[in-house]
Amino acid sequence: MVSRRTFLAGSGAVAAGGLGWFQTGSAAAAGQAGQASGQVGSGLVSAATESGGRRLLPSFARPKHLHYGDVTKLSGGDQTLLTTLQGVVNRSRPELYFSFSTMDNDGVDARWLRDSGVPSTRYADPLDLVAKYKRRIRGAILHDPEVPDSLNVATTLAGLENAVVADAAQAKAHGLRVVKDLRGMFDDDRVKTYRWQLTNLFPRCSHQLLAGLPPTMVVQTENVNWREIARETRQIRDESNRGTFTLDVSPALGQDVVYVRFQDSFGNDGWGPSVLSVSAKANGTTIATFAPGTPEEAPYLFDGLNSSIGASGNRFSDGGGYFIYQFTPPAGTTSLTVTVEMWNQYLVTATDTAPTRIEPFPYFRDYVVATRSLVSWLPPNGPTGDLLREHFAKVGPTTPYAGWFANDVAGEWSGVDLAAQGGSEVLPADFYMNGTVHSGVVAPISDKVRKFTPVKPQKKIYVTLTFGEGDNVQYCQRHMRDLWDDPRRGDAPANWTVSPLLADIGPGILSHYQRTATKNDLLVCGPSGAGYTYPGAWPADQLDAYLELSGTYVRRTGMDLVYAYNHRVDDEWVPFSEAIGRAYAKHTPIRGIIQSWEKGDLLVRRGGLPVIGNFSAPGKAAEYKAALDEHTKAWTGDAPLFIAGGVNAWSWTPTDVAELAELLTAPYELVLGNVFFDALNKVL
Incomplete structure (x- = not known):
């Protein structure tokens, strides 16, 4: 099956039968009381009742003029700095808009901005907007790069303290006062981190929605040369080609690490590779052997975010997804083979260049900061799922959970199910950009x-x-x-x-x-x-x-x-x-x-x-x-x-x-x- 998270003109005739129109988008949204003090209700944009019935999601004032820039060339850290700035500034009235698809090729962000009819001014360097709006923020919340989940805690605090999220180098470069330094506060215990947040920050937050955002994202490295190792050229979906294959990845030897990627050889039908076992030999000596989904796999799984574990214990990825294993052969290795039991529509490629890097996840943080919402990232099974259940128990029925869940398809099914058991519907919105602007457009x-x-x-x-x-x-x-x-x-x-x-x-x-x-x-x-x-x-x-x-x-x-x-x-x-x-x-x-x-x-x-x-x-x-x-x-x-x-x-x-x-x-x-x-x- 294809994951629902794989991705990220007609006559224009109006529908037959007549249209009854009403204006939506808050022209005079709550929360325009100037600079907020960090207390709940001060400047917070609230859901409201309007023509047609209850409004579930917070809205914002109608934007009058937007300052915007193309952020596609910026790092995830700089994008996070800007989207959290956007949340603070746009809380009172939307003024900042960012394009995550280059404005020069008529990307979707450009089209929506043009369609909105809102006057705008473009900044060649969007980071110049930090200096322009510096007086509107109290400073920076420093996240700990060694503890990814601290970025979400920093985002929650940014909404409460009218601050931006930054690392120490960014704060210094932009001359931002440090409002709170989270370095050294947390360790790798995700449950402990988010329990601290639930105990100490949730009482101060708006309770109109809960947010779930990954603290980091995988970014593709440019100019990676992938060598094709094996390909299934038939559209096979019934495991009829299941077998054990020994793949020679020696052509990818060069640097210290070899990366082996498994993806769908027919990306349009959702029956990609399934792998049940993996072993690797360097010059005939075994250097790795593991089954997917086990602790033994963890040291070798470089990128599994776009894959899932099947009922048979197989790792699979369909459509546009993939998964990557990494192997570090001893110095002087001249022969490297990887033996896998696999089936269905596989395409295997290899490289010696790290194909991705990890950066902060910037998207949807403007809306989270502007609404002073609590944001976490708790996989819906095991101890993290138990804590997520506690989050749902603390809000009223039909309070939305906006964002998404970890672990792709399996995370979707168990996460949506857990939310439903807790009386919350899900708003898949983790890649929704400029939400503070779009919700204010009339x-x-x-x-x-x-x-x-x-x-x-x-x-x-x-x-x-x-x-x-x-x-x-x-x-x-x-x-x-x-x-x-x-x-x-x-x-x-x-x-x-x-x-x-x-x-x-x-x-x-x-x-x-x-x-x-x-x-x-x-x-x-x-x-x-x-x-x-x-x-x-x-x-x-x-x-x-x-x-x-x-x-x-x-x-x-x-x-x-x-x-x-x-x-x-x-x-x-x-x-x-x-x-x-x-x-x-x-x-x-x-x-x-x-x-x-x-x-x-x-x-x-x-x-x-x-x-x-x-x-x-x-x-x-x-x-x-x-x-x-x-x-x-x-x-x-x-x-x-x-x-x-x-x-x-x-x-x-x-x-x-x-x-x-x-x-x-x-x-x-x-x-x-x-x-x-x-x-x-x-x-x-």
Whole structure:
């Protein structure tokens, strides 16, 4: 499967049926009381009730003029300095904006800035903005480079103390007074570090949201020469090529360390390499032997952030992901071999140049600092998961957890499940940039449900295609914008999942998609409502609160379909219960549910609502069509058949959808989700 975290023009016609618009984005947000004293409530931007119902996420004042710069060439440390400065400055009114995709090639940040209509001034060197706004901050919180998690503690303190996050060298270079020096305060005990923060800082924080951000990130080294060692040239997904392979990586010998990378030889279908055992020999002598996921692996796993451990104990990585092992052969080694048991679509390459480096993770910190939120990074299993559970217990039901979880796919499943058990929905936002600006932009949001022409169900196979990932607001901000700008968008019907919480944290983004949608684009609510969650994992006495909240947001944004998950039992996804269906029917104005992580066979009513399983297929158009033919081969043609097809947003584009549509001749009929569920309701 492809990780949801793998990544990071049409007619422009307004949707048929008329639009009812209201302005969203806080033109007079709370929290403009001048410089904050560090106490909760002083200058803090608060969630508020507005037209259309409750606002879940804090908003900011409408920006009047923005100072911006391209930070793509800066280190993660300098980006962190600027994003925490941005949080303090933008708390009262947004004035700082940064581009994380170069402004010179019309990157997404440039497009959103242009679309906002806010006047702006560009700085060739964005670090000049530190001097410009130095008087607006109290100084710097120094994190400890030897203890990565101290960066998150420093971020929490920066919000409370109106300071920036810096290391000692940065503070000296910019002449910043040291407000708090965290060096030497913490050690490698992550639980102890974040427990100290929960005890000592949480009482001072805003409790409107919890944040989860990695303290560091892996940055690619430039100009690395990778040598190909082995490649599977067939699209194999069934382990039929499983075997033990001895790979000669001697051509990569040169420097002290050799790095061996495993990635997907077919990055568009989600069946990358699986490795079950590894050993290495230098001049015939064993220098390493280990199994993935064990303590013995740790010294050799250079980069496993984009991989996961499977049920068999195998390490795998799909799509655009990879994992890298490092080996240090003795001086004078002339022969280095690596023996692995592996299968599926592998591409193995090697180099003697360190391919990545570790830097501070800067993203979304402006929003965390501006809202004075507590930020941590606690993997959701084991002792760290127990502490994360305590975090959820300290906030009220439906308090959002914004950011993400460690350990890729496994971390997603267990993290979202843990949050749901604690009564919190998840806002995937760890790569959401300039949140303090986007949440303040005033833009028209339609609350009118899209009108359509119903069809009388005939003896056809009705197919509706849905781009996933829309609960992920950074996807909506970044990758979806690139997909949306595909010139073939609108050539074929497609549903686009988006987060209704964009009405708070990115009204200009949501408004753009509403206003530029063609007649063949339908925005639907991403999993599983107002924030990503598994409804079946919620405490029974709190689920109604989440679905009431979801009802508020789908009404505010005119959505009447939801793409949803439920929860897992014994590693299997469980269909929605009758009780959950009734709760959706009672609290949300939806006409149906597409349930994800299903094989396309589910078709039931729950609470009177049709629930249909999501059908997914690997490959692009021709392979997808072949999978549809195989899936529907038992259809007799005596009655309509309905297929809710999933579209992989990380590997498909509207051009791919248009190519598939050309293949879906009779008896197939491709329709939008509203037409699909209207017809389904008539026959189910």
